[in-house]
Amino acid sequence: MICAPADSPALDESAREKITQLRDVLEASPDIRFITELRYQDKPHLTLIAALPSSAKERDAFENMQGQFFSSDSAPEAILQKSFAEELLGKRRKPGEDDTNVAELGPPLLGKDLVMRYAERMATPGPAITASETNGTQNAVSDHADDVAGAAYSVISREQTLKIVGISDLDPDSLRGPGRARVFLPLKFAENLHVMQATSLRDNSSAAANTPTYATVSVRVRSAKNVATVENAIRKMGFNTFSIVDATRSMRQFFAVLDLFLGIFGSLALAVASIGIVNTLVMAILERRREIGIMKAIGASDVDVKKLFFAEAGAMGVLGGAVGVALGWTIGRVINIGTNIYLKRQELPPEQIWFVPWWLVLGAIVFALLVSLISGLYPASRAARLDPVQALRYE
Amino acid sequence: MTSVSDKSKQNGSSVVSTADLCRHYRMGETLIRAVDGVSLQVQSGEFIALLGASGSGKSSLLNLIAGLDRPTSGSVVVYGNNLAELSRLELSKYRLRTVGMVFQSFNLIPSMNLMENVELPLRFAEVDRNKRASLAQTALHRVGLSARLRHRPSELSGGEQQRASLARALINQPRLLLADEPTGNLDSHTGMEILDLVREFNETLGMTVLMVTHERTLAERYAKRLIFLADGKLVDDQRNHEHETVPTLQGGRP
Numbered sequence A: 001m002i003c004a005p006a007d008s009p010a011l012d013e014s015a016r017e018k019i020t021q022l023r024d025v026l027e028a029s030p031d032i033r034f035i036t037e038l039r040y041q042d043k044p045h046l047t048l049i050a051a052l053p054s055s056a057k058e059r060d061a062f063e064n065m066q067g068q069f070f071s072s073d074s075a076p077e078a079i080l081q082k083s084f085a086e087e088l089l090g091k092r093r094k095p096g097e098d099d100t101n102v103a104e105l106g107p108p109l110l111g112k113d114l115v116m117r118y119a120e121r122m123a124t125p126g127p128a129i130t131a132s133e134t135n136g137t138q139n140a141v142s143d144h145a146d147d148v149a150g151a152a153y154s155v156i157s158r159e160q161t162l163k164i165v166g167i168s169d170l171d172p173d174s175l176r177g178p179g180r181a182r183v184f185l186p187l188k189f190a191e192n193l194h195v196m197q198a199t200s201l202r203d204n205s206s207a208a209a210n211t212p213t214y215a216t217v218s219v220r221v222r223s224a225k226n227v228a229t230v231e232n233a234i235r236k237m238g239f240n241t242f243s244i245v246d247a248t249r250s251m252r253q254f255f256a257v258l259d260l261f262l263g264i265f266g267s268l269a270l271a272v273a274s275i276g277i278v279n280t281l282v283m284a285i286l287e288r289r290r291e292i293g294i295m296k297a298i299g300a301s302d303v304d305v306k307k308l309f310f311a312e313a314g315a316m317g318v319l320g321g322a323v324g325v326a327l328g329w330t331i332g333r334v335i336n337i338g339t340n341i342y343l344k345r346q347e348l349p350p351e352q353i354w355f356v357p358w359w360l361v362l363g364a365i366v367f368a369l370l371v372s373l374i375s376g377l378y379p380a381s382r383a384a385r386l387d388p389v390q391a392l393r394y395e
Numbered sequence B: 001m002t003s004v005s006d007k008s009k010q011n012g013s014s015v016v017s018t019a020d021l022c023r024h025y026r027m028g029e030t031l032i033r034a035v036d037g038v039s040l041q042v043q044s045g046e047f048i049a050l051l052g053a054s055g056s057g058k059s060s061l062l063n064l065i066a067g068l069d070r071p072t073s074g075s076v077v078v079y080g081n082n083l084a085e086l087s088r089l090e091l092s093k094y095r096l097r098t099v100g101m102v103f104q105s106f107n108l109i110p111s112m113n114l115m116e117n118v119e120l121p122l123r124f125a126e127v128d129r130n131k132r133a134s135l136a137q138t139a140l141h142r143v144g145l146s147a148r149l150r151h152r153p154s155e156l157s158g159g160e161q162q163r164a165s166l167a168r169a170l171i172n173q174p175r176l177l178l179a180d181e182p183t184g185n186l187d188s189h190t191g192m193e194i195l196d197l198v199r200e201f202n203e204t205l206g207m208t209v210l211m212v213t214h215e216r217t218l219a220e221r222y223a224k225r226l227i228f229l230a231d232g233k234l235v236d237d238q239r240n241h242e243h244e245t246v247p248t249l250q251g252g253r254p
């Protein structure tokens, strides 16, 4: 999860520490990423560089890495993304065939040096010249305030040698990876470089001048279910948040709409079915008028007749519920088989996206029973009120 | 009224007692007097035939006594219960326990086999499930249908169906059997077989029988008392003189 500063507070070291101390937060690391030039064997390559916290080592994203992870969090070392490694070696990908084995890339590159050129952002003590000039006629307090708000830092061009320690086949576009960066540096090391980032130019918060602020901070939480609460807590601190959970929001919306539609169809089906039950039973009463007359003649009470039709309605409900559940289960099976065939083609592990829990089976049947019993109320009492003499005359 | 009914009133042993019983139907402007002021006493153990032309109100009177219908005016008292005062539930219990009914068209339930048909009144009487089967079996055995327990009514002859419906009528041991033309759909031989059974129950169980028929010969052969209806009115009530076994108390004719 990443949080970008909103209008009010500064997303600086103290804010980061506060976030770290939130419940269920495992780690909050500043997200450092910048585009710069890297020289390898005197050839310049422009690329996006990102910092990795040492905890990234444990992530399965770096499972298939060639070489090693950073020796320390502040070592001048780099891990390359596979495609960047290919670029350095001058390999060109043919379209269609995109799988070079990472192992091939290791030997020629591991242990080699890269030279990184970057712009260091340096805080300048005291008011900036431009600021005091424009506001010079005003009083000191406002002078100072404006000074701080101004660009009170300078930019120095620097060079840094990096040792290639690893090559990762991490998909640069994958959501799990650090978004599209192709070269990774250890976090502490990257932080100490004070690389000027794109967002720095827009930075006009008061803290900007003295303490560095982060454009974004990545927060790792204990488990997926904590994401929402942690997000809320961070939002309360005044920062914007974004998470994978947000990314799935549109999917969840889709399912919500789907649920709504199914709900509407379900209610309609329910209404139609209830009317169907009422109709069937009323018809049954008409057809079996004579039977009802006979039963009354041989001693059936109103309640006996009512019970009979109620039992019939209930049987209809249970049967309907059972058939419905069986049908739903079958449809679910078909969908599962279909998706698993698809997943298999995509070489993904099978998933059971559709399943019918036992409580739903039970619930559906009980619900169907209830609905049919309620629908049976009117027909049953109508049957019970039938005049036996009339009913017996009916042929 | 007749001297017979006067006498039975004095005895106070009436099973059924109607007083000025009326059942009128209003059809638009016209008023149909299906039962029109019938006063009748039936004594315990009697076998009565109710005779009359079609539309004379025989079935209507029987339905009133059976508690299937309520009188427009007058009263029906059966075993001391004024049916007009009973609630719907009490009436159904009365039909269940006190009377047994047999119809011209048998009125068995076609979707049930004979056992189930005969068990039905036991179910309404909430008799134990395991007791029901043996009771129904005994009843069907008594009417000679032991071999047809699992048959549907449609698989049986008319006579067999009427036997089954007799078994059903008797399963709760009623004290009063009401039969509405029980032989109407049967040939004379089969009809007599059925009435032999009815007479047997009348004589051995002391069950009072009130039977509607329009066959005078059958009525004279089985009934001990003949009651004639015309236009809803009781027009004649006589001892059956041909019935030698019953001692004639009085002349019978009014």
Ligand SMILES: Nc1ncnc2c1ncn2[C@@H]1O[C@H](COP(=O)(O)OP(=O)(O)OP(=O)(O)O)[C@@H](O)[C@H]1O
Binding pocket: B025, B026, B027, B032, B033, B034, B052, B053, B054, B055, B056, B057, B058, B059, B060, B061, B214
């Ligand atoms: N529900 C009713 N609505 C209107 N009139 C009725 C109704 N039930 C019976 N009736 C009329 O009451 C009269 C008596 O009918 P009921 O069925 O009692 O005659 P019945 O003696 O049994 O005749 P049948 O021998 O043909 O069975 C008839 O005229 C009949 O049309």
Ligand SMILES: [Mg+2]
Binding pocket: B058, B059, B060, B180
């Ligand atoms: Mg009739």
